[in-house]
Amino acid sequence: MAKLLSCVLGPRLYKIYRERDSERARSGAPETPASVTAPAPSSWDTYYQPRALEKHADSILALASVFWSISYYSSPFAFFYLYRKGYLSLSKVVPFSHYAGTLLLLLAGVACLRGVGRWTNPQYRQFITILEATHRNQSAENKRQLASYNFDFRSWPVDFHWEEPSSRKESRGGPSRRGVALLRPEPLHRGTADTLLNRAKKLPCQITSYLVAHTLGRRMLYPGSVYLLQKALMPVLLQGQARLVEECDGRRAKLLACDGNEIDTMFVDRRGTAEPQGQKLVICCEGNAGFYEVGCVSTPLEAGYSVLGWNHPGFAGSTGVPFPQNEANAMDVVVQFAVHRLGFQPQDIILYAWSIGGFTATWAAMSYPDISAVILDASFDDLVPLALKVMPDSCRGLVTRTVRQHLNLNNAEQLCRYQGPVLLIRRTKDEIITTTAPEDIMSNRGNDLLLKLLQHRGGHECT
Structure with missing residues (x-):
């Protein structure tokens, strides 16, 4: 059951790389259990081939993702249109929320079906086993085997942390969590006193600049x-x-x-x-x-x-x-x-x-x-x-x-x-x-x- 849940929540697998001579030469060191071994060279020459259930479920979820992205970018125009037509009243928003909730439940069901399709595929089960083993123990052998797969990078374990260099942990001049040092532009109006009134006058322009920068x-x-x-x-x-x-x-x-x-x-x-x-x-x-x-x-x-x-x-x-x-x-x-x-x-x-x-x-x-x-x-x-x-x-x-x-x-x-x-x-x-x-x-x-x-x-x- 745990493996099935891992397949439901696991990342999308794109490709299994073919083995290289340098990999074979390096793979002579520590042995791993049979359940965590990389795929045989004969299966390394092509993209990962999902089963029919996983393939069709992936297509539905990908289409939903594209529609969501289009809706996100067009949302200002959509809200303006709905407001002009009077569709943003409570009596019409509540039924719409019911439709949205039903759609989300259907998509969750599709994701579960995709997980079942992955669970029936030995290639994906092997991949998810290696991924989980690498998250538990980032040994050189586990990371070598994981590198044989191309998958959704969000699930890739972190290889290097910004605080890892020992000289930075106690350094005052190193970056903080707020970020590294940048050269800041000079004020546009040097001689103007930065009073509360001046700040209030600048606020609308600053808000507009922020919105323009973070959108278009x-x-x-x-x-x-x-x-x-x-x-x-x-x-x-x-x-x-x-x-x-x-x-x-x-x-x-x-x-x-x-x-x-x-x-x-x-x-x-x-x-x-x-x-x-x-x-x-x-x-x-x-x-x-x-x-x-x-x-x-x-x-x-x-x-x-x-x-x-x-x-x-x-x-x-x-x-x-x-x-x-x-x-x-x-x-x-x-x-x-x-x-x-x-x-x-x-x-x-x-x-x-x-x-x-x-x-x-x-x-x-x-x-x-x-x-x-x-x-x-x-x-x-x-x-x-x-x-x-x-x-x-x-x-x-x-x-x-x-x-x-x-x-x-x-x-x-x-x-x-x-x-x-x-x-x-x-x-x-x-x-x-x-x-x-x-x-x-x-x-x-x-x-x-x-x-x-x-x-x-x-x-x-x-x-």
């Missing part, structure tokens, strides 16, 4: 955090993970940041190869709709470097929402993981960022000045000019205030606090970070990033 603004800035887009990209992401694990011997890990967000990472170790660049680690920071599964990690991999990819908060397996504070918290735990768990020194780490990933890369460069180098591809100096480009002139004040208070991606300011080598890559036809037409190279904000860096360094030491 964040989703426009980071479309990769939108559930519907992730759902559409799921097959591509699964293929990308399979390639990194099966062909590149990648190792997936879950990192717990100081704000409680769980960060999905993938590490490819090339230190055992004959290529000297394998001793260097490239940490890749993806764009606003990029994922490590299909992102810029392929470039350093092809060049022979060790690579650590990670997903923004709210992207794929990572939890949370991608606001600047959460982004910096995630980047901090990624760097700590690279240094304290993977064994790379800061001098052997290169930061490689694409587009909006330049914010986390420049933050890490500012916070860890011993990092070897920074590469920024198609990045920008500041978000405000780019935000003003896509919004009406009448909203100029609101846009500036919203960005500065809630979405302040000040890449140039952070990069100027790093004294190491920097490589900037500018695209000739970039429609994202140009403020006029894509062909107008002079309006590319990468130019402003370079100019600010040169002005800060006095024209020297810029690569």
